[in-house]
Structure formats: C-alpha cells, structure tokens
Amino acid sequence: MAMWIQAQQLQGEALHQMQALYGQHFPIEVRHYLAQWIESQLWDSVELDNPAEEAKAKRLLENLVSELQRKAQLQGGEDGFLLKIKLGHYANQLKSTYDRCPLELVRCIKHILHSEQRLVQESTNASCGSGGQAMDTLSQRHQQINQAFEELRLATQETENELRKLQHSQEYFIIQYQENLRLQAQLSSLASLPAAERTQRETTLQSKRATVEAWLTREASTLQKYRLDLSEQHQKTLALLRKQQTLILDEELIQWKRRQQLAGNGGPHEGGLDVLQSWCEKLADLIWQNRQQIRRCEHLTQQLPLPGPMEELLSKLNADITDIISALVTSTFIIEKQPPQVLKTQTKFAATVRLLVGGKLNVHMNPPQVKAVIVSEQQAKALLKNESTHSESSGEILNNNCVMEYHQATSTLSAHFRNMSLKRIKRSDRRGAESVTEEKFTVLFESQFSVGGNELVFHVKTLSLPVVVIVHGSQDNNATATVLWDNAFAEPGRVPFIVPDKVLWPQLCEALDMKYKAEMHSGRGLSEDNLVFLAQKAFTSSSNNSEDYRNMTISWAQFNRESLPGRNFTFWQWFDGVVELMKKHLKPHWNDGAILGFVNKQQAQDMLMSKPNGTFLLRFSDSEIGGITIAWVAENPNKQGERLVWNLLPYTTKDFSIRSLADRISDLNHLLFLYPDRPKDEVFAKYYTPPLSKAVDGYVKPQIKQVVPEFTTPNPEPSGATPTFMDQTASPSVSHPNNFGVYPSMSDTMLDADGDFDLEDTMDVARHVEELLRRPMANQWSSQQS
Template structure:
C-alpha cells in the first residue's frame, strides 16, 4: 500500500497534522493527492541538499512536476474549476522554486517524513508516548501565546483609555487655569456673584482633577503591573520556545547528520512561535513608549511604598527582543541547512541560513547581508567568550562566501542559500599527541547585522555551523566521518567548542552505528547483529561495556591492520553502493561469524548458502555454503570475499546465479525466488558495427561438485577458480535421493540458471571420471575388437 493510501486511513487528529504540514510548507494537498504515485516514485531521499552537484536532479524534478501540472490543467477530463487551480499551482511552483529548486526537495522530504512518522505512530501505538508529549507541548505553547496576545490586547486598550482620560484631565486643568485667571482679574461690586460662582466652579474642578489624577495614577500603576506580568510570562515562554524547542530542534538536526530522522516540519512551527513572541514583545514595547510619553506629559508621583514597575520594564523588554534575535546558543538566526561535515578542500558546498523573525520585525524590507568564514575550534571558543576581534579571525579562505538574504512571501522565510561556496585555503593548528588531521574540527561562522524600528535598534547576529572536518584526499573520509559521528552523537548542549567525552557507553555507540547503517543501507541492524559487533570489540556479549575513542577508531582490531570503525565503514560503504536492495530485502545475513555460519549451514541440506561480511578483508562479503567434500563428508565452504571492485564488474545476484552449487538461500529460500529480480536481463547479442559479438564474464567454483551446469569463468578476480574442462555426466548421478527431491522442488531455480528443460547436468569429478573410463571398452570404441 502506498504512503498516501495509508495516510488517508489515519485518524482525524493525524489528518489535521498532515494538512497543517502541507499548509505550512505551501505544498497544496491537491497536488499531493493527484500525483501521489509519481511523488512517491521519485528519489527525494537520495538527493543531498548540501551537494551542489545534486541541484540538477532537483531542477529536473521541478520541471517534471510543473509539466504534470500543466498536463492536468490541459486534460479534457479535468473539470472547469480544477483547470484554473492546476494552472495556478504550476505558476506558483515555477515562481517559488525556480531560483532554488533544492527547496522543493526539502519541502517534499519534510511532508513525506511527517506522513511516514504519523503512519508509524498509528501502526506502533506503543511508540506514540513521545509524540503525544510533543503534541501536548505544542498545545500548551499555543495556548500560552494566545493568552499573552489577549493580555497585550487588554493593556493596549488600557493605554488608549489612559490617553483619553489624560486628555480629559488636561481639558479640566485648562478650564481650571482659566477660572483662576478670571478670579485674579479686578472685579466690580456688581460682579461679586460672578466671583462666587467662579470659586464654586474652581472647587468642583479641583475635586474632579484630584479624582482624575488619582484615577490616572491607579491606571498607570495597574498598567505597569500588568506589563510586568506579561513580561514575566513572556520570559518563561521564550525560554520554553528558544531554550527548549529550538535547541531540541538543533539537537535533532545534529543527530540527523548521523542518519536519524529529521524534523524539518517542526521548524515552521517554531518560526510561527518566534514570530508571535517577537510580535508580542514589540507591541508591549510600543505600549511602554506610549505610556512613557503620557507620563512625561503629565508627571504624577506615586505615594511612598507603592511599587511602580514602569522604569524597569523597558530594559527587560528590549533584553527579551535582543535575546530572541542575537543570543549565541539559542538565537533565531540559524543554520537551516548545514554544510557537509566532512568538507573536502576545493570542493563546492552549500548551506542555508535563516532568520526566524525576519518577517515579523519587517527586516525583510531591507534584507541584511550575510558573510561566511571558517574558524577553528579555539576561535569558536574565543567567540563564545566575547573576546575582542574574535569575529574578525578565520582559519582559511572561502570563496563565494557573502550574499543578501531573500524573502519568500509565500513561505515567510527570510533566508540565504550559499550555493557555490568553496574552501580554497585552510590553516591547521598544531596537533597534540596522536591527533590526526581527520580529528581536527572547524566550523563555519555566519555573521550579519540589521536594524529594526527605523534604526532604533541595531542587532549584530552570528551563528555557528556544526563542526566540520576538512580533508584534502578521499582516503581521509573514513576517519573524518568517525570524528563527525562521535561529535554529533555525544556532544552536550552548551558545551565548550567542540568538547566530547573520550569514553562512552557501548550501547549508545551501538545505537549510533545502527542509525547510520540504517540511513545508508535502508535496513537497521538486528539484535543479533549488535551482539556480533559487541563480541567483535570486546570478546564478550556484554552491552554494559564502555568504549574509548581510541578503541573505536585508533587501535587496530586483534590480528588485523585496521580499526573497528574502518572495518564497519567499509562494510557500510559496500552495502550502500552495491548491496542496498539485497540488504533491505533481508537476503544478507551479514554480521555473522565464520563458526556460527558453519553451525547454521550444517543443519541444512546441501546447496544451502548464506552471505556474510568478511572479518579479514575491508569491505568484503563472502558466500558460505554447505556441500560434500571429495571424501563424501558434508562441509561448509567459503568463497574468497567479493569487494566493490568485483561488483563494479558483475553484480552479486548475477554471481550467485552463475554458481549452480548454490541452491537455497539460508534458511530454505530457492535462490531464484530470492535473487531473480536482481538478475541482469540476458538479451541475444547481435554483431556490432565491427562484426564482433560482445562476450560476458561469469563466475564458477573450480574442482567442486556442482548439481548443475557450471557457469563461465569470471576473469575480473585473480582468486576466481578456473573452469573444469573434464567430461560431463549425461545424468545427475552425483546427487543423493534427497538432493534430487530438492532439485525437483527448485525446478524454477534450475530453469533460471540456464539448465536444459527437464534435464539436470553437471561436471563430473575425478573419481567418477575414473569409474566411467573403467566401464568403457576402448577396443570397441576404436573398432579394434573386430581385428583378429
């Protein structure tokens, strides 16, 4: 069942989350629905947004999607209203994504990831506790934001009332002054009555002024108290959003570098929260200034002992805004798309920086400039300590490192994507002890400055990327990745750059290896796989062990010239590049020892085989199978390991097809049923323009009993055995009765392996050849028996 079909079966709450995700990402649900099959067939997950060479794939996907939308709009079967909709969708997709097609990839990944997460939650109710907690947290934050908006609306109305009452007070005060002036004027005796009336009016006005002044003072104190309460709640909520949710998102982004699921969609929610916070803070700040002007126009001193918060509110409000924008570890100026953490010198790379409050504070009206530089670990520490000139230092030269942020009106994003950065120079620090180049960490520093409120406030913002390791040669990638994975997994929030523990729990490291292996190969490690890795490292299956960094990637394994990580990395790379589908389908047992594989195979019929990763050769996989040896005893055989070089010439599935000795994939799956969909299609070769027919390489096992016709030899590997050229038996006399029954049951496999329809053929061993020769009358064969 497709992802979209499963999504439509979700409950109402989950469907609302799906709708919200697509709405926030500005991807119409109609497009998702009508083109569900096409969308799910595209290789979104294989496109790396940080790799500039992948941008052409994103461009092609965008063009194809726009073409589909145009065709749908032009289709006669499409109803009148929908034609206009799909035409509009086509135009919007072209406008929104043409300048940055990688954004389309990010959006689709986020939407599909949300669907898959909700489906997994529905299918695995026991795993929904965290999701429910996350949903509860969102509801709480949303309610607190709404409460603060209501409180701000109330104080806004009270400021207006206070202004109105103060204007009335001033009018009364002006009338009072006029009466005073009239009373000071000389009056005739006949005006005594008028004077008495003026004094009476004056007394009444003074009473009204006193009452009005008291009312204004009470309103001012009440307003300052309410503002204080709002600021207190804002402070708590901002810490919850920025120090909690945003830092958690950054942590998930870091773990996503190790292959963990990302939560890109949650960033849109966090932006909406940050924008709401900025709006509330800014509105309260404007209210404070209005109130302050009113207070200056009409000073009224509060009685002794009365608490007036007014004068301490402004620095607190400004501090909240500054913290929301510029705070180093939890700033809303973030690296949305990280640069590659293994950064090769002279290679192009990308990164995206985004300001989460750019729309709300109208910063997009004058988009700021952003500059990127590479700095060392020591320079990053100095920067966090606010040391002078720290922002001006660098440890190398990056070209195409500056640009202007752009505002996307549809998404509300103020961001910049550096598409063509290139590291041209790098200055390395003096290494200590046994530290290697692949253990030295740098990071990319992004800096900008902008103003808000008509140049009233000036903000200088900066943020750091995740640590990167700079390499100059491909053979450094393995050890550089080890440094990055360890840092991503075991760094603590708020750490001193870029400190990580030297010793960790093996169970935590095993979780990291499982996550990375799953992301690269499509299937996680099993409990048995983890147990095997534990035994390989420690010689015992004890998950409570701790492991040192040196054990992981400095010290060679016993009896080997490579480390544990180098061995694991080579297997992961081999599986990703050549065996991903077979591993995902569960056809490769993989992490199993030689002795264990023997024990398992000896319990199975001859011809049963399994695939396991090599212990002795980096990036190797071997085939182990059970068969009789020349003495007639059952034995487990192991082929010399295949490597990437071998599979670049002939695939694993085709090599298994070649080897007719292999009948059943452990435990009892006919090999054709397991591997036939991976076989290379055989076509009848025709002579090319030169008149030659192309030859093909095949694999065989030499000097070994085989129940079927042996395949042609493979010349790509010096260890590949030579084809046996002895006589061929007309019948399968080597097979036991049990093997014959198995062959009948695996008739489909035999046909796929190229055997003659209904006939089983095989090479003849030397012993059988001797027996056959002994049964032949040579004289009869030569016609000599007739000679007397």
C-alpha cells in the same frame, strides 16, 4: 486528493491556519480543483537549492498550467461559465508569476502540502485525545504552547484596553487642568474690576476652581493608580512571554537542533521548522505589541509627569522587553541546511540560513547580507564567551557572502549559499595522538540588520555543526568517525566541541544502528545478535551474552584510533567498510534478509555443519575492510566421507563492479540452499543478469563467469557448438573443454584445509579483466582451434 479531503474537515484555528496558506501567490481554488493532480506530483524530488533543478520545476509549472487550462475547458453550461473564466485567469496568473522563477512555485506548493499534513495530523491527535485516548507527548506539548499563546493574546488585549482607558482619562485630566488654568487666569484679571463686581465674580470663580482642583487631586491619584496597575499587568505579561519564549527557544528549538544533528548520523529528518517559525512569529508579534504599549505608557508619563516611581518602572519594563526581543531575534537566526560535516577543500558545497522572525519584523524591507567564515574550535570558544568580537578566520571560503531573500509563498527569510568552496585551511598544532581528521572546525554565519526603522539594531551569529576538513578522499573514513562520535554524544550547551572520551556500549550501538539503517534505506537495522558480534570485535571478547556488554564502556581510542588486535585497521574502519560495501552493492540482499553478515568463521562453521551439503551463508570478512565471503558446507574432495565448511576468498567493491553477487552465486553450482534452507534461486533469481544476446556482425560477446575449481564438474557442450562464455576460473586445473582458458595458471591451493584462501597466491579480479581486454580476440580463437 486524500490530504485535501482531510484538510477540508479542519475546524477553528486549524482551519484558519490552512486558509492563510493560500492567496494571490497560489489561489485556494487551484488547490481544490486540481487536488488529485497536485498530490500525485513528486514535489519533494526537486532540490530547491540546486539551480540545475530549474528545468524540472519549469516542467511542473507548465504541467500545472496545462491541467488548469484543461480543467477550464471541461466546464460547461451556465454554472460553469464563470468557473471556466476564473480557472483560465489563474492559469495565466501562475504562469506570469512563476515563469521566471519556477523553483519558487515548487517551494510554495511543498510548503502548503507539508503544512496541511501537519495541521491534519495535529487535528487527528487532538480528536483521539478528546475521545479518551492518551495524546502523544508531541500533541500535549503543542497544546500547552497554543494555550499559553491564547493566554498571552488575552493579556495583551487586556493591557491594550486598559492603556486606552488610561489615555482617555489622561486626556480628560489635561482638559480639566487647562480649565483650572483658565479659571486662575480669570481670577487674576478681576483686579481691574470694581470691588462689588469683583467680589461677586471672585466668589463664583473660586468655588469653580476649588471644585476643579479637588477633582484634579482625586484624578491624579486615580491616574497614578491606573499607571501602576498597568505596569504590574505588563510585568505579568512579560513574565508569561519570557516563560513561553524559554519553552520554545530553550526546549523546542534546541530539540530541533538536536534532531538536525542526529540527522547527520542518519536519524529522522529534522522536520517541524515551519511550526517553530509560526510560534516564533507569534512571539515576535506579541512582544512587539507589548513593547509598543510600554512605549506609549512612557509617552503618556512624559506628557503628564506625576509624582511616583513610574519612570523607573517603565524604564525597567522597556529594558526587559528589549532583552526578550533581542534573545528571540538572535536565537532564531538558525542554519536550516547545514554545510557538509566532512568538508573537502576545493569542492563546492551549500548551506542555508534562516531568520524565523524575519518576515514578521519586516527585516526584508532592507534585506541584510550574511557572511560565512570558517573558524577553529578555539575561535568558536572565544566567540561564545564573548572574548572575541572580531570574526577571525581559519581558512578562506569562496562565494561566502549572500543576501537574505524573502519568499512570500512560505513567509520565510533565508540566505541560500549555493556555491561555496573552501580554498584553504589553517590548522592548529595537534595534541598527542590527535590526527588531522580529529580536528574540528565550524562555519560561522553572521549578519547585521535593524527593525522598527533603525530603532533596534541586531548583530546576529550562528555556528554550524562541527566540520572536519579533509584534502583527499582517503581521509573521509576517519573524518566520518569524528563526525559520528560528535553528533551522537554531544550535549546541548556544551563548550565547543567537547565530547566524552568514553561512552557506554549501548549508546554506541544506537549510533551504529542509526547509521546502518539510514544507509540501507530500510527498517532492517542491526539485530541483537549483530550487536553482540560487534561487541566481540570491539572488545576482543568471546562472550555471546549481550548482558555482558551493557555496562561496558568503549573509548574513542578503541573506536577509531587503536587498530584491532592482529589487524592494521580500527573497529570503525572495519564497520564503515561494511556499510560502504552494502550501500553500493548489496543493499537489496540485506533488505531481503539474504545476508547474515555479522557472523565469525567459527559461528559459520557451527551453523553450517548441521545442514545438508550445498548450504551456504554470506558473512563479512574479519580480515579485510569491506569484504564479504561465502561459507558453505560440502564433502572434502580429498577425503571421502569427510564434510568441511569452506570460505571463499572475500569479495570487495572492486569485484562487484565487475560481476554482481547474485550472478556469482548463480555461477557456483555447488551452492544449493541459502542458510537455513532456502533454495538459492528463490532468493537471488530476481537479481540475475539476463542471458546475453546472440552474436551480432560475426562477433560473439564474451561473458565472465566464476568457477571454483575444486567444486566444478565438466559440462561438455555438443560437438562443434559455439562457445558462449569465457570462464573466470580460480584455477585452470578444472576447465570446460570447449571454453577459453583466458587466465594464467594459479596454485591449486587457493582453498586451504580450513577453507581459507591464501591472499598472496591469488590474482586480483580486476587485473584478470584488464588482461582479457588487452588480448587480441583473434589470437585466442586461433590458439584454441589449433
């Protein structure tokens, strides 16, 4: 309800825009009386392009109708009688309107709420500015655009007034011209009259005719001047229109597209499209008004030809304004929802295209059809250079035709491709070391429609962001690298799809941080120390000074083509493995600050050796993709008085799908404090799995539990006690007397002297579980009892 209270405080143009959001599709009274309920619903959780969400939208509609009916029943007394009838009518009206298309109701309300929020925000920014505080750049830009629209509105109104004056003057001129022709006809008819009468009448008529001709001569010059002045005013208006259009299309729309591209790397969602549409619609309205004025001028000129350059001037004005409206229409055919940039064949995907001026130009009166085809980088270049008018395809997309639909509630004309699928792809010859996951394609959307009763016909095209086509999930990692590099470093107006081969390290840091924050869904991104660690990995350097890396450049090859020294994976593959691990299993712990992560083995040792025994930290594995290890400081069991830092065998996604990190840390009693000095239960207890329930129907539920043999002390249970869990031990050399040894023996040298594990001497945890599940429980009980 807070938003509605603020919306009611709007004034002037903002208030008018807010009122225009409502109508028969959604009455403003419904918004007013159900304000709190409306603002408490999760409208944004409904995916409008997903038909499966219709059931959720249906429930929202039913709840809305129920709330209206309940509100109506609460109205009492004489004053409430009319309101009771009105709210009941609105309940029936909304049910009737949206019962067959509940997603349209959600679309309508989302549009209203987002528009109100924008208007309130703009109003707040403007009031701060008037109070002497500096307005932010966005508000200043919006104010500049709105002021220009006001100038254009006044200029268009002025030329309209002048055009009417010209039309009235010309009509009067034509009447006088007809009078002159009548006088001339009368003079011609005097020949049949007697001489005396003829002379008298001839003198009178000639005098009148001379007066009319003199007026016509003067008025013809005046009309010519009016026409020239009006054409000059139109030229000035067109210059203002072109300037405003350049600002909106070449700056605001390009910036929106850039934000949309960065959103592919996890940047902020590209909002503001409704604002852009409102500007483009105002432009379309003003351009069309001026075009109609110019055409009326042409008609007046043809109706009354006068000597002078008017025909050429009007012809040029007509051509100029047609160019302006053509640029507006073709530039505002945009992709609202991009297809996935990593596109797997035989997999369903969606996209949405939108014509921002479609509603204003009534394009929906004859809804156009949009076609989608996939084209290669070379084909995209040819299209942009106008070297190819025929849309050749580099593959076959199923369900690639869609009709544009007009949504009255939001005044949007768009085509929603919901079930496209790439059936096949035709690849080009690759160059040098380029792999299939570095090859870029794009989805081309094209349509044709007319405006003004077939007066103007437009063939519009727009290209999606670059997509990388894969055929198997194993290619996703490298394809994502290509997309991230392109999204981060593509320049506006580039030739498709050129990106720099090298970038400054801080530029890449910004892209990696954006990606990491987005995947973690929190504001905790990569710290300066984290970025230094990544620089050390990327450049195989040991410098700890961030300044040393600021002017260094990193190439695409260093990023994701060449393997890191001594490894069989690239820098990006390692980083992406970390992101995937964190996203799937460790996000809460990162957001809690429990994971240092970007720390190498030597740094961990230096940090822990100054801390009490049992202090541990979590760091990402250097040697394994998507691995995280626990490093801790403890006494050397083999040498009294000596302290060592130990590193546990790295855990991966597979391990955490069996037992969570928090439970594993809970299992290891020798881990006491999370670095620097936080008791581990204080940090991880809220994530521990609750204790298992008691035996049911005579069966005892097994529990997997982790043990590091070198740091396990026996914990015997009372005689005759029933075992309650099964140890998942790293080695059977230390075991609990009354528990089950369910795994075959392993070498006791899992931990080497430096705290590292020998990967070849360990057994995969998942294989342990498989063996556990395959063994008959009865046999194990009997073997232990014997």
